[in-house]
Amino acid sequence: xxxxxxSLSILRPTLAALAAxxxxxxxPLARAADAHGDGHGAAPAAKPAAKPAAKPAAxxxxxxxxKGGAHAAPAAAGHGKAAPPxxxxxxxxxxxxxxxxxxxxxxxxxxxxxxxxxxxxxKSGEELHGGEAGKVIKKLRTEKAAAGHKADPHAAHxxxxxxxxxxxxxxxxxxxxxxxxxxxxxxxDIRGGVKVDLEPIQFDYRATGFGVIDNGHTIxxxxxxxxxxxxxxxxxxxxxxxxxxxxxxxxxxxxxxMVAHLVHKDPEGRLAVVAVLLDRGSAHPLVQSxxxxxxxxxxxxxxxxxxxxxxxxxxADRRYYTYMGSLTTxxxxxxVLWMVMQQPVTLSTEQLAVFTKMYPxxxxxxxxxxxxxxxxxN
Ligand SMILES: [Zn+2]
Numbered sequence: 440x441x442x443x444x445x446s447l448s449i450l451r452p453t454l455a456a457l458a459a460x461x462x463x464x465x466x467p468l469a470r471a472a473d474a475h476g477d478g479h480g481a482a483p484a485a486k487p488a489a490k491p492a493a494k495p496a497a498x499x500x501x502x503x504x505x506k507g508g509a510h511a512a513p514a515a516a517g518h519g520k521a522a523p524p525x526x527x528x529x530x531x532x533x534x535x536x537x538x539x540x541x542x543x544x545x546x547x548x549x550x551x552x553x554x555x556x557x558x559x560x561x562k563s564g565e566e567l568h569g570g571e572a573g574k575v576i577k578k579l580r581t582e583k584a585a586a587g588h589k590a591d592p593h594a595a596h597x598x599x600x601x602x603x604x605x606x607x608x609x610x611x612x613x614x615x616x617x618x619x620x621x622x623x624x625x626x627x628d629i630r631g632g633v634k635v636d637l638e639p640i641q642f643d644y645r646a647t648g649f650g651v652i653d654n655g656h657t658i659x660x661x662x663x664x665x666x667x668x669x670x671x672x673x674x675x676x677x678x679x680x681x682x683x684x685x686x687x688x689x690x691x692x693x694x695x696x697m698v699a700h701l702v703h704k705d706p707e708g709r710l711a712v713v714a715v716l717l718d719r720g721s722a723h724p725l726v727q728s729x730x731x732x733x734x735x736x737x738x739x740x741x742x743x744x745x746x747x748x749x750x751x752x753x754x755a756d757r758r759y760y761t762y763m764g765s766l767t768t769x770x771x772x773x774x775v776l777w778m779v780m781q782q783p784v785t786l787s788t789e790q791l792a793v794f795t796k797m798y799p800x801x802x803x804x805x806x807x808x809x810x811x812x813x814x815x816x817n
Pocket of ligand 1: 700
């Protein structure tokens with residue numbers, strides 16, 4: 440508190456002046472604020488998705504394998520860190536705002552300062568003159584809580600196009616660095632695989648309960664426990680599956696209408712993803728069951744009243760391609776075992792249209808294979 444009080448008193452006259460001049464804009468703070476965030480530019484998306492933390496189902500493919508929980512890694516890293524230094528050559532006013540944001544963050548605020556912090560300061564500059572820092576910060580926190588998560592949705596929020604698009608993922612947050620620096624990234628164009636007698640994947644799937652969530656990047660199905668695969672002497676539990684349109688992976692250059700990624704995790708947190716390609720044809724009952732349970736609101740998981748048997752999503756022919764790659768969404772962590780089923784399954788044009796309406800394009804561009812070994816079943 441003392442450190443904060445001191446820095447506030449240093450900043451006080453300047454802030455007051457800026458406030459008086461109406462120059463304290465909320466906007467630039469969003470950058471600093473987001474550095475603390477847990478990647479929920481689309482606030483409603485990440486929150487509830489992360490909520491069933493007890494349930495491994497919260498893990499999305501987009502998890503950090505080395506650190507266990509899917510959202511745990513980015514969130515923990517995000518909340519603990521100070522705002523990044525302002526870019527060199529930054530406007531001195533920006534620097535001042537960033538500095539204040541850091542100080543407020545350092546004051547053990549339960550959450551990052553939001554743009555609303557600055558609005559409050561501008562409105563009630565006298566608070567800064569009269570009250571002690573603790574009181575001010577308390578008030579700011581309250582204001583912030585009331586204001587809710589309205590951080591700039593573009594700052595540090597990843598997407599599939601425009602601001603925050605795939606080319607920028609690696610620069611959005613330090614923990615996303617692998618997205619640009621990684622050399623074993625996914626997806627890839629699968630070609631030139633060596634044909635060998637690959638061990639069959641042992642699918643130990645059964646009918647279980649499930650819930651559907653629109654997490655702001657895709658439609659994801661969280662499954663209750665009891666589903667697993669065994670491969671390479673390891674047992675991986677099925678945590679969730681989700682969709683991309685079009686398929687992220689290509690087979691000899693060919694892209695499919697969609698793909699389902701079945702995300703599995705072993706007790707050490709290692710990830711194994713089974714990809715099932717979806718091609719237009721007859722309607723798919725399991726896909727329909729997911730669509731039937733689509734939640735009306737983003738970020739809110741809808742529990743289904745029926746069960747789902749994941750065996751029904753698998754193609755009859757269980758031959759597959761396999762290679763080592765990464766998550767295809769930030770943080771793009773590597774060390775993910777990929778198994779892409781060679782035979783696609785079908786969904787109808789109408790079923791495809793349902794997903795297209797929500798996510799017309801949510802596929803990361805193809806990454807360099809960089810001489811990685813690809814194996815495929817004979
Ligand atoms: Zn995926």
